[in-house]
Amino acid sequence: MTFYEKLEQHQQKLSRLSHLSAICGWDQAAMMPAGGNEARSEAMAELAVMHHELATAPHLAEWFEQAEAESLTKEQAVSLKEMKRGWQMSNLLPADLVEEKSLAGSKCEHAWRSQRNDNNWHAFSKNLEKVVELSRQEAQIRAEATGLSRYDALLDIYEPVMTTKELDQLFSDVKSWLPSLIQQVQEKQQSEAVLTPAGPFPVEQQKALSLEVMTKLGFDFNHGRLDVSVHPFCGGVPTDVRITTRYDEEDFTSALMGVIHETGHARYEQGLPAQWRGLPVGEARSMGVHESQSLFFEMQLSRSETFIDLLAPLASDAFDRRNDPALSSNNLTLFNTRVKPGYIRVDADEVTYPAHVILRYEIERDLIEGNIEVADIPELWDKKMTEYLGLSTRCNYTDGCMQDIHWTDGSFGYFPSYTLGAMYAAQFMAAMHKEMNVENLIRERNLSPIFNWLDRHVWKKASTVSTDQLLIDATGERLNAKYFKQHLIDRYLK
């Protein structure tokens, strides 16, 4: 057996442990009764330790060295590179820093749950300072190992190859037109009469509708399920993708759009190439590309007028409300494209969402680079919210800088993925439009060509090429904000 083959075998073993972790994690969120949590957490922590021990086994250094000297096919060389990236990532941090950061994150997050309700920035910031301190240490170690800047080294975990330099360019482009675009959209929408669909929408009917729409979107139920959890997510493994949602009997559109979003994630996972299964090269490329698929399904596809023409009658039938004007295609289109600046990112619409992300990016970048301190956050937050969305968060920490979970557990570098995903999605759709008449296909209920395009250009590529290359191969150019801008103008100002 060659060393490359040994490494593949080793990687399959790691992948099988990740499989168990994914299923038990899904179960914890979607099935487990509360009383099972303590023993489950212990069992999953044990598995994480075993995974880490296996991933950092001392003999691997030699295996990688030997494998790199072997004569490999082009595909094997790429696979080896991705295996090595993962191995280096696993080995980078000293175990005590990982543990200390994990404990500080748990402590900060646990306290945050009540502190957020109490608007208690003072107490929260003490815990957050510790998390930031340890995240800076992590960033420093990663920066030294990779030659990247500190924040870029964290960004690299979620969005390999992406840099502060590129993000600054992309986001300053967005900032140059977004505030005025938001204003124009609001002015335009002022005169629109929109009906809010009135509940109750029984959970069983919402579930049936969700399953029907998932089927139309090509979700493979032989390799996945839909269930319920407090925080919707896409989990499981490519051969068995578990998506979840949360039903609100007063508003069926939130679960429906959520299910469509997770279906986008799920189809990416289900569409990953079987021949690379269990290897890093066969995994999704990045968080941003993953988000591009969920946003392609939710935003590009499902909030379009043509697609809502398809959805509306399904909803009317599901709820037996064939004459409800609030469920008409026209009204649902208006309802699902309302734009209104708000405090809360997760409730934001497609147009204002980037403002929330850019604000967080700018703050976390400066925080990790050491240009600002935790104490500076509230003022910066207020200033940027006012500038980008015209809303002040002065003294309102609950709906300001204490609203997200990402910083409390030290996931700095994650936020940009959301808006990168939105831009990738818009650029994919623009490229797709050059090859086919997407609206006509939707009207003809012939969605396969759309999914086949994504399958060919994104899903089957997995991690065989860099994100940059993936974008160039699929769209003919590098990532830029102009397709996203044009998409917003087309949908919201025409």
Next chain:
Amino acid sequence: MTFYEKLEQHQQKLSRLSHLSAICGWDQAAMMPAGGNEARSEAMAELAVMHHELATAPHLAEWFEQAEAESLTKEQAVSLKEMKRGWQMSNLLPADLVEEKSLAGSKCEHAWRSQRNDNNWHAFSKNLEKVVELSRQEAQIRAEATGLSRYDALLDIYEPVMTTKELDQLFSDVKSWLPSLIQQVQEKQQSEAVLTPAGPFPVEQQKALSLEVMTKLGFDFNHGRLDVSVHPFCGGVPTDVRITTRYDEEDFTSALMGVIHETGHARYEQGLPAQWRGLPVGEARSMGVHESQSLFFEMQLSRSETFIDLLAPLASDAFDRRNDPALSSNNLTLFNTRVKPGYIRVDADEVTYPAHVILRYEIERDLIEGNIEVADIPELWDKKMTEYLGLSTRCNYTDGCMQDIHWTDGSFGYFPSYTLGAMYAAQFMAAMHKEMNVENLIRERNLSPIFNWLDRHVWKKASTVSTDQLLIDATGERLNAKYFKQHLIDRYLK
């Protein structure tokens, strides 16, 4: 840290891996879509390998030796003994025999699924011969290590301390009165007019009824769930017990009695002592004792006239059939205590069930000891079925010796547990009767004293004492068949 403490820590680690295996195994049976099976089986096999490696780590021999020389509390000494029993069991068999037997079992079982339908004994027996050959090898190795006879050494896996000698005594006692008792019951029941409850009984209503009855039986939903699977079982872990059932819209009693049965298993698991969690001494004592709890709930308790007085109105309400005479307490009592000899063990009633088990015991005992060969099975099966139940299985392998899965996968020594469980249960109930008026408690809807008795005498004992001692402590005497006989006479002939 003492060596005893090191062993405890090691055992907790094994227990956490078992936790993951239990949850992923439950998921595989109750949740997983078919397409997920291959990757799941691989992941679970990997976990089994890691568990085995950990359980047989070479340094453990020294740890056990050192721990045995340490000064231990009485409880620690018992705990150490049970840890050592598990360790010795894990180390006994050479890895290649385990693998060969596993492969032969899988092959035999896979082919059996179609061979059984085709009544193809000839083809099946070839595969079974291989399984028997390997099981004999296993028995030989276990016999040499333990000093037991070959069959006793297999019995010891499921029912420690139980022997062929004791089983022969118990079962010859049962055989001396069971056939005539079956005949008398049938004669008595001939004149009874019983209505078969007529479906459909919608699944949702059956589920609601199941949950209600589980609640009345003290199932702790903070530490467990009820779901659906093809073959009902009780899985999960003590802090999160997963029971399953299968609903038949034509017959609600099968799922209801099945749920009650699994609730008995579940309460044993949920009632195991928290201070020994994760250690062998804190686990259920044996398969037979486990079955005693499910049969106590299903047979002793729930098929009694008094308990059906409690169940019947719940069923009438659940199905909105308050005036259906088939759902009256009187009719449901008759319906749930019908006795009729049949070919199939899993469909057998309480009275004829032991005949099925004794037949299998006698054949597998002689097969493992080498007194008979696979080719002898059909004739022996036919002879014994005719003798015990008056039914011939000549040339009918499908409903004869090919009906069970146990031999196909090499689980010789398991069958006696079923009837041992029935006897333990009857003996427990008789002892309980000396302390309290069980019928009155049920009439008063005050079931706690019943469960408290089981908790004190069985659940909280876990594996701290031998099964023999457990019986003596709980009932004042060793296991014997007279309480089971008396129970059958009281219920079926009075």
